[in-house]
Amino acid sequence: MIRTTILALPFALLAGAATAHTKTEGTTPADGATVAEVEMLHIVFDAPMRVISAALTRDGAEVAIERETGVEPVEAFHAVPAAPLVPGTYRLDWRGMAADGHPMQGGFRFTVSE
Amino acid sequence: MTGLAPIDGLALLAVGAKAAGYAAALLAMGGVLFVAVFRRIADADVLRLARRLAAGAALVGLAVLAARFGIRAARISGMGWDGATDPMMLGFVWQSPLGAAAIWRGLGEAAILAVLLPVAGLWLAIGGTVAVAVSYAQVGHTLGDPRAALAVLLVLHLLAAAFWVGALAPLRRAAGDVDGADLLHRFGIVALGAVAALVAAGTALAWILSGSLPALFGTAYGWTLLGKVAVVTALFGLAALNKLRLVPALAAGDPSAPPALRRSIALEGAAVILILVATATLTTMTTPPVNL
Numbered sequence: 001m002i003r004t005t006i007l008a009l010p011f012a013l014l015a016g017a018a019t020a021h022t023k024t025e026g027t028t029p030a031d032g033a034t035v036a037e038v039e040m041l042h043i044v045f046d047a048p049m050r051v052i053s054a055a056l057t058r059d060g061a062e063v064a065i066e067r068e069t070g071v072e073p074v075e076a077f078h079a080v081p082a083a084p085l086v087p088g089t090y091r092l093d094w095r096g097m098a099a100d101g102h103p104m105q106g107g108f109r110f111t112v113s114e
Numbered sequence: 115m116t117g118l119a120p121i122d123g124l125a126l127l128a129v130g131a132k133a134a135g136y137a138a139a140l141l142a143m144g145g146v147l148f149v150a151v152f153r154r155i156a157d158a159d160v161l162r163l164a165r166r167l168a169a170g171a172a173l174v175g176l177a178v179l180a181a182r183f184g185i186r187a188a189r190i191s192g193m194g195w196d197g198a199t200d201p202m203m204l205g206f207v208w209q210s211p212l213g214a215a216a217i218w219r220g221l222g223e224a225a226i227l228a229v230l231l232p233v234a235g236l237w238l239a240i241g242g243t244v245a246v247a248v249s250y251a252q253v254g255h256t257l258g259d260p261r262a263a264l265a266v267l268l269v270l271h272l273l274a275a276a277f278w279v280g281a282l283a284p285l286r287r288a289a290g291d292v293d294g295a296d297l298l299h300r301f302g303i304v305a306l307g308a309v310a311a312l313v314a315a316g317t318a319l320a321w322i323l324s325g326s327l328p329a330l331f332g333t334a335y336g337w338t339l340l341g342k343v344a345v346v347t348a349l350f351g352l353a354a355l356n357k358l359r360l361v362p363a364l365a366a367g368d369p370s371a372p373p374a375l376r377r378s379i380a381l382e383g384a385a386v387i388l389i390l391v392a393t394a395t396l397t398t399m400t401t402p403p404v405n406l
Contacts, residue, residue, distance in 0.1 A: 050206060053192025071206075095192035100257055101210035103128075103189035105120060 022047040022098040031108035041079045048073035051096040117401035118334035133394035138175035143243040144280010164284040172226040218249030247272045267315045274312035289375040295365035302357040329403035342392035349385040
């Protein structure tokens with residue numbers, strides 16, 4: 001069992017998205033996409049999710065966002081960048097809880113082109 | 115590997131706390147079941163050990179339950195340890211299925227403390243034992259479909275496991291002298307039924323949650339489950355050795371039997387710890403294939 005866990009560790013570290021009952025069905029921008037501008041940040045779940053923390057970072061530095069979705073369980077999470085995003089590679093990481101009580105986390109990355 | 119959640123310090127702590135919670139719950143429930151089943155044939159000091167173990171485990175279980183609320187709150191908060199005491203995060207956990215389970219488990223473990231009282235206390239403690247088993251059917255994968263079947267199977271699986279786990283320490287005490295051979299022999303007979311229930315319920319649960327045999331290979335859930343089953347198989351081997359060789363040797367007055375039996379039962383205890391860690395990993399870090 002312990003060996004299974006150790007063997008599984010690298011795979012777990014590679015897995016960017018949360019894996020439990022509630023799944024992420026899609027994001028805006030799409031994971032890995034390159035876009036010219038970002039008007040909104042959007043995560044769609046297949047069942048209600050309580051997104052508690054959501055942080056946008058560019059090269060590890062936090063970038064301000066304004067949440068339009070509170071901490072109530074939702075099937076779609078919305079936020080907007082507080083200021084237009086300058087070119088660079090961004091990552092949005094979130095944590096929260098699924099309806100069945102499972103702690104959940106996930107993230108996606110995108111690039112804003114020159 | 116599909117169906118494995120990201121591993122971080124808090125997640126590992128959650129696995130450890132859950133395994134400790136399982137151990138406490140099984141020891142508390144099992145101590146009560148041991149007293150209920152063997153109160154007429156076990157020695158007074160063996161029964162006293164079973165009662166104290168049940169009550170002590172129930173107290174530890176209550177503490178672990180409180181700790182798990184903090185760990186869960188920290189995990190969902192994204193603020194690390196600060197989340198563990200954040201009233202809003204604790205409120206979210208309380209509103210989740212863990213809150214409902216905590217009521218059943220907390221009341222059940224408190225009722226198990228009554229095992230220290232005379233006769234009427236045993237009945238209260240048996241009620242507590244059932245409540246603790248039922249609490250586990252209020253959370254996690256058993257909330258899926260078919261809900262009723264999953265709940266009944268899980269409660270059966272837990273009661274059978276508790277009967278075995280809770281009996282280990284009292285039996286180890288009884289194995290100290292030849293007078294204990296009768297108790298160990300009787301346990302071996304009752305345990306056959308308990309193991310049959312344990313295996314049947316466990317297999318049915320695994321079948322429902324896996325969906326198919328191929329789903330076991332290539333998913334984190336499947337590999338962890340196979341690891342658990344491997345240790346369970348080794349545990350059954352030890353139990354068979356005890357029942358078929360060492361207990362008859364103890365009854366025959368073989369002087370080498372008591373230390374061998376005590377060692378073998380201690381080894382069973384170690385196997386149980388591995389099984390509980392595997393189970394906590396299974397229910398914390400992995401997703402059953404039917405939910406992928």
